[in-house]
Amino acid sequence: MTDSRFRVAAIAVAAAAAIALPFFVADQYQLHLATLIATYWILVAGLNVVVGFSGQLSIGHVGLLAIGSYAFTILAGQHGVDPFIATMAAGAIGATCGFLLGLPSLRLPGFYFAMATLAFALIVGELSLAEQDLTGGGAGLAVPGFPAPFDTPGGFYWLVLAMAALVTWVTANIARLMWGRALVAIRDSEVAARANGVPVFRMKLLVFTFSGFTAGVSGALFASLQTYVTPETFTFELGLFFFIAIVVGGRGGILGPFLGLVLLTLLPEVVAPLARVGNFFYGALLLVVVLAVPEGIGHLVSTLRERFRPIKVEKQPVSPDLTRLATAIHAGKRG
Amino acid sequence: MLTVLITGLATGAIYAATALAYNVMFSTSKVLSVTTGHLSMLGGVFGSFFISVLKLPIPVGLAGATMVGIAAGLVTELVAVRRVLSRSDEHLWLLSTLALATMIQQAVGLWWGTEPKPFPRLIPQDFSAGLLDQKYWLPVAVVALIAVGLELLYRFTMFGKIFIAVSEDAFAARARGIATERVRALSYALAGVIGALAGFAAGQLTFAFFALGLTLTLNGFIALAFGGLGSNAGALVGGAALGLLSAIATYFFGGEYQNTIAVGLLMIVLLVKPEGLFGKKTVRAV
Numbered sequence A: 001m002t003d004s005r006f007r008v009a010a011i012a013v014a015a016a017a018a019i020a021l022p023f024f025v026a027d028q029y030q031l032h033l034a035t036l037i038a039t040y041w042i043l044v045a046g047l048n049v050v051v052g053f054s055g056q057l058s059i060g061h062v063g064l065l066a067i068g069s070y071a072f073t074i075l076a077g078q079h080g081v082d083p084f085i086a087t088m089a090a091g092a093i094g095a096t097c098g099f100l101l102g103l104p105s106l107r108l109p110g111f112y113f114a115m116a117t118l119a120f121a122l123i124v125g126e127l128s129l130a131e132q133d134l135t136g137g138g139a140g141l142a143v144p145g146f147p148a149p150f151d152t153p154g155g156f157y158w159l160v161l162a163m164a165a166l167v168t169w170v171t172a173n174i175a176r177l178m179w180g181r182a183l184v185a186i187r188d189s190e191v192a193a194r195a196n197g198v199p200v201f202r203m204k205l206l207v208f209t210f211s212g213f214t215a216g217v218s219g220a221l222f223a224s225l226q227t228y229v230t231p232e233t234f235t236f237e238l239g240l241f242f243f244i245a246i247v248v249g250g251r252g253g254i255l256g257p258f259l260g261l262v263l264l265t266l267l268p269e270v271v272a273p274l275a276r277v278g279n280f281f282y283g284a285l286l287l288v289v290v291l292a293v294p295e296g297i298g299h300l301v302s303t304l305r306e307r308f309r310p311i312k313v314e315k316q317p318v319s320p321d322l323t324r325l326a327t328a329i330h331a332g333k334r335g
Numbered sequence B: 001m002l003t004v005l006i007t008g009l010a011t012g013a014i015y016a017a018t019a020l021a022y023n024v025m026f027s028t029s030k031v032l033s034v035t036t037g038h039l040s041m042l043g044g045v046f047g048s049f050f051i052s053v054l055k056l057p058i059p060v061g062l063a064g065a066t067m068v069g070i071a072a073g074l075v076t077e078l079v080a081v082r083r084v085l086s087r088s089d090e091h092l093w094l095l096s097t098l099a100l101a102t103m104i105q106q107a108v109g110l111w112w113g114t115e116p117k118p119f120p121r122l123i124p125q126d127f128s129a130g131l132l133d134q135k136y137w138l139p140v141a142v143v144a145l146i147a148v149g150l151e152l153l154y155r156f157t158m159f160g161k162i163f164i165a166v167s168e169d170a171f172a173a174r175a176r177g178i179a180t181e182r183v184r185a186l187s188y189a190l191a192g193v194i195g196a197l198a199g200f201a202a203g204q205l206t207f208a209f210f211a212l213g214l215t216l217t218l219n220g221f222i223a224l225a226f227g228g229l230g231s232n233a234g235a236l237v238g239g240a241a242l243g244l245l246s247a248i249a250t251y252f253f254g255g256e257y258q259n260t261i262a263v264g265l266l267m268i269v270l271l272v273k274p275e276g277l278f279g280k281k282t283v284r285a286v
Helices: A003-024 A028-053 A061-078 A083-105 A110-130 A153-176 A178-188 A190-195 A200-226 A236-249 A255-270 A272-276 A278-292 A297-308 A322-334 B002-029 B036-053 B058-085 B092-112 B127-132 B134-156 B158-168 B170-175 B180-201 B212-227 B232-253 B255-272
Strands: none
Touching: A003 A028, A003 A153, A028 A061, A028 A153, A028 A178, A028 A200, A028 A236, A028 A255, A061 A083, A061 A110, A061 A200, A061 A236, A083 A110, A083 A200, A083 B255, A110 A236, A110 B092, A110 B212, A110 B255, A153 A178, A153 A200, A178 A190, A178 A200, A190 A200, A236 A255, A236 A278, A236 A297, A236 B092, A255 A272, A255 A278, A255 A297, A272 A278, A278 B058, A278 B092, B002 B036, B002 B058, B002 B127, B002 B134, B002 B158, B002 B180, B002 B212, B002 B232, B036 B058, B036 B092, B036 B180, B036 B212, B058 B092, B058 B180, B092 B212, B127 B134, B134 B158, B134 B180, B134 B232, B158 B170, B158 B180, B170 B180, B212 B232, B212 B255, B232 B255
């Protein structure tokens, strides 16, 4: 089986398994977890383009998630906007906020940018507590659900899954085409990228705005899944969680961050003692990965695949034309 | 209004101390560690733990808190910086110090609890002293002492001179036979001392609170960026300015907008004068 056919088959199997998941889960909580992972993934896939491909370390995307959540809640819950339109509007508002945040902060070097996004997350938390008329303050707001057929847990799961698949497809295209190459060039050497005609700042701003859009959409679905939002939902640690999922999974791929996200979400569920020390565990995991495998655990997968791939030996038999060689040598001696 | 100014100066002093700790670590390693604010947090929490919980005398508590700060500084250097600096990836230190900072903060949160706990009185004083209360002047005095001490250290001791040599050009210092790795480790220990002392002195103002570290990491960095990276005078001025501005903003707009205003200040400074008030313009050889 060739590599691309193998890839298509793998994707088909994974998609079939993901679609059939509601029929296999043992209880509603497992389905809730699967929906949560898909919701997070919409954000993480967008953030991955920023962190994994263009190398901008944003640790404050939870701020954009919160903005999307509140936008959806206020539009759909208080103004009676259709939930689908409200979701798209939440994405648009997230993109706008991402654009406005990126406009000054993406000009800053690494640590400054990370601090700016950290500050952004804290500011959004602060404002969502302060603006009581809009967000309900610390008491929070109830979030409306989606209309039938998406009002059941299974139906909602399929809706989120479809959106997650769409976002994955878009990011895969970004990564595969010229965009992705330009972003990787920016990540690896900004000066070299600029010298080769990559509009560095414009590219960064574009992907950051895109990640704002996915964060907004993810926020809308997240709010609907949680059915109730308060400022305490959007702690800075949640933003760190998304970031750590990407770094642990591996920057510069799509499968890696997905594995990282699944691992980080499920491990505390499976191993009970980890749930108690939740964020400490995430920090420790990040430290171990950064020190031991800076490329991320997704890199391990591709390394193993390389190891077990059947080695194709290319034979290039050499059959010199001896008589012609001999005449050439003789001609050389005479001349 | 006087209350506002004095509160502002006292908070500004802690920001300034964090900025100084940033500077000390940055000058030898060119790393801005996310754990910087957590050093002060550890000073406050362990000061409270030693004095209030274990009932140790105050000098012993101070020494203990300082030792914890030194240990945290050394652990930062050993775990999060040393191994990472030898790799070429320039952002890796941000990830490793962020990971360590998260671990420190969460470990303290699990052990100490997530509620702010009171810090003991250090000097016998009546609570009716008002604005002359020790919780206001103690941080300012300690930070002033730290700044003067650093200046004396740099000017008059061999270690200070070695330190400056390493910060100017680590490669040349190494060629002169200076063990730059050891100087770097010592500078992290020194930053631990600064952070822990400041956190200890400001404990009555900030309380012994596990989440203080992240706030200080951010605000200390804003003070540093405002004053100019690498400049100790800039760190002091930036800290004082940020503290005063936050206090005044809180007075006029309410406490909910503190971060918004602090970051607004940072953005304006970075857009107008990217190297900060006292910073050196970096010229890159091409």
